[in-house]
Every structure is written in structure tokens, then in C-alpha cells.
Amino acid sequence: MLKETQSYPKYAPGTYVSNKDIINKNITYTWWEPEVQYSWSLGPAYSRFLQELKEGRIIGRTCKKCNRVLIPPRMFCEYCYRPTDDWIYLKDTGTIETYSISYLDPNAQRIKDPILIGVISIDGASPQHGIMHYFGEMKPNEIFIGMKVKAIWKPKKERTGSITDIKYFIPIKGGEKI
Amino acid sequence: MRKVAVIGAGMTLFRRRLLETGKELSFLATKMAMEDCEIEKKDIDMVVMGSAPDAFDGIHMKGENLLDGAAATNKPYVRVFNGGGTGVFAPIAGWWHVASGVADIVLVVCEEKMSSCYPHPQTAFQHIWDPVVDRPLHPNLVWLFAMEMNRYMTVHNIKKEDIARVAVKNKRNAVGHPCAQLADEKITVDDVLNSEIMAWPVQRLDISPPSDGASALIICSEEKAKQFSQDPIWIDGVGWNIDSTMWTNRDLYFPRYVANAAKMAYKMSRIQDPRKEIDFAEPYDPFDYKELHHMEGLLLCDKGEAPILTREGVTQRDGDLPICPSGGLLGVGNPIAATMGQKVCELYWQLSGKAGKRQIPTDPQVGVGQAWGDIMQMGTVIVLRRG
Amino acid sequence: MTFFEKQTDPTTPMHWYGNMQADYLYLSGVAGDKFFKHIIKNDTFLATKCPKCNKTFFPPRIYCEDCFLEIPHSDWIEIPAKGKVELFTIATVDTYGIKLEKPKVVCMINIDETDGTLLGIIKTDDLEEEFRGIHVEAVFKSKNKREGTLKDILYFKKIE
Numbered sequence: 001m002l003k004e005t006q007s008y009p010k011y012a013p014g015t016y017v018s019n020k021d022i023i024n025k026n027i028t029y030t031w032w033e034p035e036v037q038y039s040w041s042l043g044p045a046y047s048r049f050l051q052e053l054k055e056g057r058i059i060g061r062t063c064k065k066c067n068r069v070l071i072p073p074r075m076f077c078e079y080c081y082r083p084t085d086d087w088i089y090l091k092d093t094g095t096i097e098t099y100s101i102s103y104l105d106p107n108a109q110r111i112k113d114p115i116l117i118g119v120i121s122i123d124g125a126s127p128q129h130g131i132m133h134y135f136g137e138m139k140p141n142e143i144f145i146g147m148k149v150k151a152i153w154k155p156k157k158e159r160t161g162s163i164t165d166i167k168y169f170i171p172i173k174g175g176e177k178i
Numbered sequence: 179m180r181k182v183a184v185i186g187a188g189m190t191l192f193r194r195r196l197l198e199t200g201k202e203l204s205f206l207a208t209k210m211a212m213e214d215c216e217i218e219k220k221d222i223d224m225v226v227m228g229s230a231p232d233a234f235d236g237i238h239m240k241g242e243n244l245l246d247g248a249a250a251t252n253k254p255y256v257r258v259f260n261g262g263g264t265g266v267f268a269p270i271a272g273w274w275h276v277a278s279g280v281a282d283i284v285l286v287v288c289e290e291k292m293s294s295c296y297p298h299p300q301t302a303f304q305h306i307w308d309p310v311v312d313r314p315l316h317p318n319l320v321w322l323f324a325m326e327m328n329r330y331m332t333v334h335n336i337k338k339e340d341i342a343r344v345a346v347k348n349k350r351n352a353v354g355h356p357c358a359q360l361a362d363e364k365i366t367v368d369d370v371l372n373s374e375i376m377a378w379p380v381q382r383l384d385i386s387p388p389s390d391g392a393s394a395l396i397i398c399s400e401e402k403a404k405q406f407s408q409d410p411i412w413i414d415g416v417g418w419n420i421d422s423t424m425w426t427n428r429d430l431y432f433p434r435y436v437a438n439a440a441k442m443a444y445k446m447s448r449i450q451d452p453r454k455e456i457d458f459a460e461p462y463d464p465f466d467y468k469e470l471h472h473m474e475g476l477l478l479c480d481k482g483e484a485p486i487l488t489r490e491g492v493t494q495r496d497g498d499l500p501i502c503p504s505g506g507l508l509g510v511g512n513p514i515a516a517t518m519g520q521k522v523c524e525l526y527w528q529l530s531g532k533a534g535k536r537q538i539p540t541d542p543q544v545g546v547g548q549a550w551g552d553i554m555q556m557g558t559v560i561v562l563r564r565g
Numbered sequence: 566m567t568f569f570e571k572q573t574d575p576t577t578p579m580h581w582y583g584n585m586q587a588d589y590l591y592l593s594g595v596a597g598d599k600f601f602k603h604i605i606k607n608d609t610f611l612a613t614k615c616p617k618c619n620k621t622f623f624p625p626r627i628y629c630e631d632c633f634l635e636i637p638h639s640d641w642i643e644i645p646a647k648g649k650v651e652l653f654t655i656a657t658v659d660t661y662g663i664k665l666e667k668p669k670v671v672c673m674i675n676i677d678e679t680d681g682t683l684l685g686i687i688k689t690d691d692l693e694e695e696f697r698g699i700h701v702e703a704v705f706k707s708k709n710k711r712e713g714t715l716k717d718i719l720y721f722k723k724i725e
Contacts (some may be wrong), residue, residue, distance in 0.1 A: 007534020008214075008517075008527045012356040013206040014198060014391070015595060028593045028601040028713030029196060032236065036585040038309070041577055044570055046310050050578045070427070072311050078422050086320030098332070098430065100324030102377035106316030108300050114378075117321050119426050129427045132312060140378070145332045161578050164314050199594030206626045209635065218634035236589035246630040296588040310581050 004132055021062045048087065054161040056153050058090045059123050068126040090124035090149040093172065097121050097128060101140045120149060120169055136168035150173045182276045183403035183410035184526045184562065186215035186396035190521035192359045192511030195293035196390040200235050201247030203345035204289045207516075208249050211285070211394035215406050222396075223281035225250035227257040228268025228288040230551070231512035233302035234292045248287040248365070248394075258303035260420070262462060263307075264288065264515035265393075266558035269522050270416045272397050282399045289392040290513035299388040306553060308423070322379040322513025326430040326554060327467045331379060333431040336470075338379060342370035343488050344466035345383055345508050351495060352505025354535030357519065359511035361390055370466075379546035388466045389511035393519030395526070411529045413559035414544070415447030425553045436475030436548060443559040444477075450542070452477045456527065456561075457542035458499065460521045461549040463506040472548055473501060475557065500538050503528060521547040525562040593713070596627045599641070601713040607643075610707055612679045614640045623681030646703035647724065648674040651682060653696040668692060674701060674721060688720040700724045 021027050031108045041052065045061065049072060052059040061070045061084040063077035069088060076083050099118030115139065121130035135143060136152065149169040159165040188210025190203055198206065204227075212218065227241050227248055241257025248255075258264065258271045265288055272286040288375040292299040303319040329389035330336065345365070354359035365383075373382040383419070419438035421428065440452070449455045470484035478499065479487055487493055495499035504510060504524035507517055524546040527533045544556045547560045572579075592603050603611050613636045614621045615629035621642070628635055653672040658664055661673065670687040687701060703720040711717040 006532065007354070007536075008187070008532040009189050009210065009356055009523075011210075012189075012191040013210065014193065014196045014357075015205065016191065017195055017197045017592070019195070022590070024377065025713075028598050029606075030591045030593070032589045032591065032713045033588070034236075034544070034585060034587070038583050038585070039580045040309050040583070042581055044312065044572065046581075047572070047578050072308075072424070072426075074424075078424070098329040099323040100321050100328060100377045101375075102318065102321055102324065102381070103375050104320060104377055106318050108298055108318060108320075117315070117377075118325060119318070120378055126427075128429050130317060131426050134315065145328070162314050163311050172532045195590050195592075197592055197595055197598065199592070199597065202594050202596070202627055205635075208634070209628075214631070215569055219631070230712070233585075233587060236591065247628065248635050249630075251630050294591055296590050301587045304587075305585060314581065511677075 017049070023069045023076045043075060045075045049073050050161040054159045055165065056156065056159070056165070058092050058122060060088050060090045060122070062086045062088050069124065069129065071122050071125040071129055072131060088124070090122050092166070094120040094122045094130055094149055094169070096143065096145055096149060097130060098145060099135065099143055101143070116143060130152065133163070133166060134168040135170070137170040142171070179277045180279060180523050182273050182397050182399040182413045183400065183407070184395060184397050184413060185403065185406040185410070186211040186327060187214070187394065187523035187526050188214060189357055189393035189516070190391050192360070192389045192513055192516070194387060194389060200237070200240065200244050200289050200291045203291065203390065203487060204244050204247035204287050206287060207289070207394040207491065208247070208287055209511035210448040211396050214217060215396055217283065217396070219249045219363070220255065222249055222285045224254040224275050224284050226268055226272045226275065226284060226286045227255065227429055228259065228264040228271070228286065228515045229257060229516065230259055230261055230264050230290060231302060233305060233383045234295050234299055234514070244289055257516070260419070260556045260558070261420070262514055263549045263551030263556035265517040265521050266547055266549035266560050267418060268515065268518060269395055269397070269413070270372060270418060270558060271558060272395070273413050273416055275488055276397055276399050277529035282402050284397050286395040286397065286518070287392065288394070288515040288518040291390045292388040293390050294514060297543065310457055312490025318377070318418045320377045320380055320421075322553070324380045325377050328333055329430045330467060330471055335367035336482070336485045339549065340485035340489050341384070341467045341470065342367045344463065344469045345370045347488070348463060348469070348502050348506040348508040350509070351503055352406070353503050355510050357391070357511070358509055359387060361505060361509050368392055368524060380465065384466045386507035386512040388497050389513040391513035391516040391519070393516045393523055395518060395522060409565055411526050412563050413560060415443035415449070417442030417446070419561040420552070420555065420556045421554070422518045423553055423555065430554060432481055432558060433471055433475035433550070433554070435555060436550065436559070438479060439557035439559040440476045440548070440560055441516055443561050447561040447563065449561065453479060455539065456546050457501070457544050458503060458538055459501050459546040459548070460504060461501065462517070463502055463508050465510055466508060468550070469502060469506065472550065476548055476559065478544060493539055495536070502544065503533070503536050503538050506535070517549065521549055522560060529564045568573050571578060596625045600625050604705070604717055605709070605711045605713050608646060610646050610676065612642055612644050612676070612681070616640055617619045621679040621681070623676045623679035623683070644676065644678045648676040648683070648701060650696050650699050650701060651675045655692060669694060672696060672721070685718065688722055
């Protein structure tokens with residue numbers, strides 16, 4: 001084996017500057033605030049999905065070839081690569097597939113009371129097919145993977161046709177009728 | 179299909195914020211790689227640039243902006259990007275150019291300047307989420323990693339101590355690296371376990387930092403390789419694979435897209451028993467648990483076995499299967515695409531015996547580099563072999 | 566099949582709205598920082614000259630993109646803030662397509678003694694003038710108001 005005595009990379013070019021250099025104006029910079037707005041087409045699948053959420057229902061799509069029930073619903077099955085077949089109403093209950101207890105808020109700022117967030121596989125859809133959402137009315141030491149949960153909806157007049165029409169998911173207590 | 183060799187590599191300092199513009203960083207990395215193999219701009223046939231989202235640098239179409247610092251004016255040029263996978267995907271794209279016969283010497287440059295994005299580079303990450311089903315919940319990228327980490331830990335019943343060992347190993351490994359941002363000789367498992375909880379189970383020292391930096395690689399065809407080295411280092415296998423964006427419809431405990439990419443690369447490299455035939459690996463480690471996740475994805479061990487190997491010291495630099503001898507992203511830094519410096523350039527330096535303090539003592543012949551990107555989707559794998 | 570379903574109800578949701586929330590702080594870079602720090606204190610420009618091909622870069626750079634050599638500090642030169650108009654246009658609307666109060670004369674100005682050009686605005690009341698080929702000089706903000714960005718150059722005016 002070639003035995004090189006020199007260590008690579010031989011040097012590390014680059015000039016380190018810190019936040020203080022910017023605050024104290026030791027270096028020059030240009031500040032820019034872009035103004036960009038978007039209007040995304042929903043497409044037929046999300047359009048119906050949001051309409052149903054406003055009515056307090058969760059809807060999915062079926063693919064007859066791979067026999068999956070898809071949530072969030074989509075116009076084509078990405079595995080079979082063909083259009084999906086039918087609409088199907090799903091329950092608003094599910095199982096926690098994974099979760100996190102976050103001490104950071106959406107802007108990466110620290111918070112004292114943690115946010116509970118996770119993925120819920122929805123009853124009626126294929127296994128491990130679900131959505132991301134918040135959890136509520138439970139403590140951080142109570143949450144676990146495999147917990148059965150149900151959606152708590154906002155009151156009808158507050159629903160706008162958005163994933164946030166569901167407020168959060170809460171544990172189903174033993175023996176509770178769903 | 180022609181054989182392709184690596185003949186030069188370079189990288190800049192990695193820090194949270196560097197003074198240089200993207201073009202200047204590309205220039206510094208390219209200059210080092212060109213000095214390494216003593217070539218000039220005129221010797222380079224084509225250039226490939228790898229750079230992750232425009233939203234970090236804040237310059238739309240930044241591939242076009244960076245090219246004059248990447249020796250690409252008046253040359254065939256292409257920019258590739260698949261999030262974090264770019265660090266290994268850019269050399270793969272370079273490999274296409276040479277293996278196909280359209281170019282003899284190709285320069286691959288990767289650059290990232292995350293410090294331009296305010297208030298934090300994380301703000302740019304908000305835009306990868308689906309606008310209808312994910313973004314209204316205002317998710318934070320750390321949440322996504324925390325959810326995957328939780329799933330992985332729960333399915334395999336892994337303790338946090340074993341995961342924290344990875345952060346300790348990599349930050350200590352980085353001590354021999356001149357570009358390293360977070361090298362720490364004295365860090366312990368307790369330091370990691372006592373660090374601030376960001377989004378359980380992720381804690382502060384489990385995460386690699388955002389960084390500015392650039393790296394460069396020069397590759398060439400078999401005929402030209404003989405002019406540069408008696409014992410060329412070959413790109414022996416490449417693989418890439420991507421999974422669907424519908425991340426809430428997948429079980430995150432195993433990265434099947436990394437396994438698919440690895441199988442493609444191993445087939446090309448005629449590797450049948452990865453654990454035995456591969457001497458060391460540089461899997462992508464933006465979080466400590468990702469190194470374990472990717473070791474299993476690279477088929478270097480059974481599912482759930484990676485933390486056991488780590489605990490037993492097998493993945494240390496002087497162990498049986500060194501993992502991230504460079505210090506990885508946890509120790510050296512994470513300028514997304516420019517991590518090619520740790521994932522591919524490091525393979526080249528180790529295989530040619532040039533890694534100095536970081537050199538693996540057991541005379542390695544075959545190394546594997548891997549990168550991962552997007553929403554738990556992209557796996558890119560490269561195999562380098564000596565002789 | 567969804568592809569062929571018609572949406573006949575105008576109240577069905579069709580779009581989702583959002584914006585891109587991120588602000589940017591662009592550091593000037595090694596070359597840019599030296600250039601902007603110079604114009605904070607002086608009414609002249611800086612350029613860099615490649616020691617091999619003698620191409621003079623404006624705005625200045627630390628490397629020659631053709632020879633791919635690093636340009637040493639000794640090859641920075643000071644030049645007057647003057648140039649010749651190569652191309653121009655008269656802008657009557659702004660970025661959003663809204664009519665400007667007063668049309669703007671926007672030019673590419675070849676800076677004297679360099680191979681580079683700068684985008685600038687000429688302040689003038691006479692829009693009928695032939696701008697191509699005229700000599701102009703930069704008018705800066707007063708020194709105590711300069712911040713080290715391109716806005717320290719207020720506009721260009723014709724040299725009589």
C-alpha cells in the first residue's frame with residue numbers, strides 16, 4: 001500500500017465569521033425579503049378530501065389492483081401506476097404509528113409545555129396508511145406506539161375545509177364506544 | 179461502459195457561517211482538488227455541480243450562479259440535486275459522464291451555503307412539506323426525524339445510550355479532520371443524554387449542525403487514470419433509489435430505498451456478502467440514529483443489529499468494520515450536498531492511505547459511501563475499490 | 566375514475582394558498598466585502614486583474630474564471646467610478662407591472678479600465694436623449710449614510 005506521510009485534506013480554506021461580526025457590522029451584507037405567494041391547484045383528490053373534512057368526515061381512495069385503501073386520497077396509485085378506482089369513507093379513529101414530544105414550536109423556538117405530534121394510521125385504510133396530526137388530552141408519559149385514538153373535530157362553523165378541521169387526536173378509553 | 183477512477187479531491191472549512199460566497203467556496207474546493215492531481219481548467223472536459231435547495235443560498239437557479247467558481251464557464255455543465263442525497267448523487271452523475279465515454283476527465287463540485295437563510299436554515303425546510311396535508315400543521319423538520327427515530331427505537335427495542343455512542347464516536351473521530359466544525363475529543367455518552375431535548379427522542383447533541391462549505395472530486399477514465407496513479411482508486415459500483423413522498427404511508431423503521439440502492443451498487447461491484455467484503459463505510463449521519471438506520475439499509479448487518487455492533491466497538495476506526503472514520507456529519511458538519519467531502523472524498527483518501535490521523539490501520543481495499551435525502555426518500559450509494 | 570369526474574359545483578375548493586416565508590442575509594463574500602468596505606469610505610471603485618491573462622474583473626473577484634487562478638491581493642486596483650453606457654432601456658412599469666410615476670433609464674455601464682459592467686440607473690429629465698455611448702459617473706450617498714451595499718450608489722449621471 002502507498003504510505004503517504006501527508007494528511008489530506010492538507011489544509012482547510014475558508015473564513016469563519018460569527019453572528020457577532022454581523023451584529024457589530026464588521027462585515028458587509030445585503031438583506032432581502034422575498035415576496036412570493038402561491039396558489040396551488042388542489043386537484044380532484046385533495047379537493048374532495050378537504051370538502052369532506054369540512055363536513056366532519058375522512059375520505060380515502062381505493063386501488064383495486066394492489067387492494068390498498070389510500071389516505072391521503074390520490075388520483076393514481078403510485079405503486080401500480082394506474083388511476084385509483086373509488087371513493088370510500090373511513091373512520092375518524094386510528095392507531096398511533098409513531099410520535100414525538102416536541103419542546104420546539106414550529107419556528108424552532110423553545111416552549112415549556114411540549115407539543116405532541118405523530119402519525120396515525122386511520123381505521124378503514126390499509127395498514128400503516130395514515131396522516132400526521134397533533135395529539136391532545138394526554139400527557140407525555142401516557143403516549144405510546146400502538147395506542148388507539150380518535151379525532152376531535154372543531155365545531156362545524158369553525159371548519160374551513162382544511163386538515164386543521166380536526167383539532168387533534170385523543171386516546172380512546174377502554175370500553176369506549178366508537 | 180468504461181471504468182472510472184478518482185484522481186483528486188478537495189474540501190473547504192465547514193462552519194456555521196463562512197464569509198465566502200457560494201462561488202468563492204466552489205473555487206476553493208475545486209482549486210484544492212486540481213492541485214491534488216496537478217491539472218488545469220483546460221484539462222477538465224465537463225463539470226457536474228451538486229447543490230441542494232436554492233432556498234438555502236437564497237439564489238434561484240443557483241447551479242447557474244455557482245458555475246464560474248466551479249471552472250465550468252464555456253464547458254458542458256449540469257447541476258443535480260436530490261436533497262441530502264446529492265453528496266453521493268453528484269459523483270454518480272459524474273460517473274455517467276465518464277462511463278458513457280462522452281468525457282475523459284470530469285470535475286464534480288458540491289457547495290452549500292445555509293447561513294444565508296433567516297431566521298434559521300430550518301425555515302427553508304418548511305417548503306418541503308405537502309401544502310395541504312402537512313404544512314397547515316406547521317411541522318418542524320426535527321419532528322420528522324424524531325418520529326422516525328422513535329419508530330426505529332420502538333420496533334427494535336433500542337436504548338438511547340446505544341444511539342448516543344454514535345455521536346460520541348463521530349465527534350471524536352473528527353478530531354483528525356482540518357475542516358471539522360464540531361470535533362470533540364472529550365465528549366461522552368452522558369453529555370449526549372443530558373443535552374437539551376428538542377423533540378423527544380431527539381436531543382441537541384444527536385443532531386449535526388447546519389454549515390457552509392464546499393467539496394470537489396475529480397474523476398477520469400481508465401486510460402487517463404494510469405497517468406495519475408500507479409494504484410488507481412476505482413468507482414466500482416453506483417446505486418440510487420427513491421421512495422414515495424407519502425411518508426405517512428410507510429413504515430419508517432427500515433430505509434428500503436437505501437437497501438435498493440445498495441443492491442444496485444453491490445451488483446455492479448460484484449459484492450455478494452457486504453459484511454465480509456466491505457472494509458469500511460461512510461453512511462449518512464445527520465442524526466446519530468441515522469448512522470445505525472443506514473448501516474442496516476446498506477445491508478452491512480441485520481435489522482436491529484447496528485446498535486449492538488456499535489456497543490461492541492466494531493464500528494470504531496480500529497474495529498472490524500469502521501463506520502464514519504472521517505467524523506461524519508456529526509463531527510465535521512452538514513452542508514447538505516458538500517458532505518461529499520466526508521462520504522466520497524474520505525473514501526478516496528482512506529483507500530489511498532492519505533487520511534493521516536484518521537487513517538484506518540487495516541489497509542482497506544473496498545469502501546462504501548451513502549447519502550440520503552428529501553422526506554425520508556432518497557438513497558444514493560457508491561462503492562470505491564482500490565486496484 | 567377521478568380523471569374524468571367533472572367539477573360542476575363552483576364552491577368546491579380548487580386552490581390552496583400560501584407564501585414562501587424566508588428572509589435572506591447575503592454576505593458579500595471575500596471579494597465583495599473588500600469592495601463594499603472600500604466604497605463606504607471612498608468615491609472610487611476597486612477591480613481585480615488576473616496576473617496571467619490581464620483580464621480586469623468588475624465587480625472584483627478573488628479568482629479568474631478562465632485561467633482559474635487565485636488573484637492575489639497585490640492585483641487589486643483602484644479605478645474611478647466612471648463608465649460608458651453599452652446598452653440601455655427605458656422602464657415604464659415596475660416589477661409588478663404597475664406604471665411608474667416617472668420612467669427610469671436603466672443601463673449596462675461598462676466601467677472604465679475594466680472588462681466588466683454594472684447595472685445602473687441614470688437620473689435625467691430628458692428621455693429623448695441618445696444614451697448609448699455616453700460617459701457617466703456614479704453619484705454616491707453621503708459618506709455617513711453608506712452601509713456597504715449596492716444602494717450606496719444612488720444613481721449615475723452624465724459627465725458633461
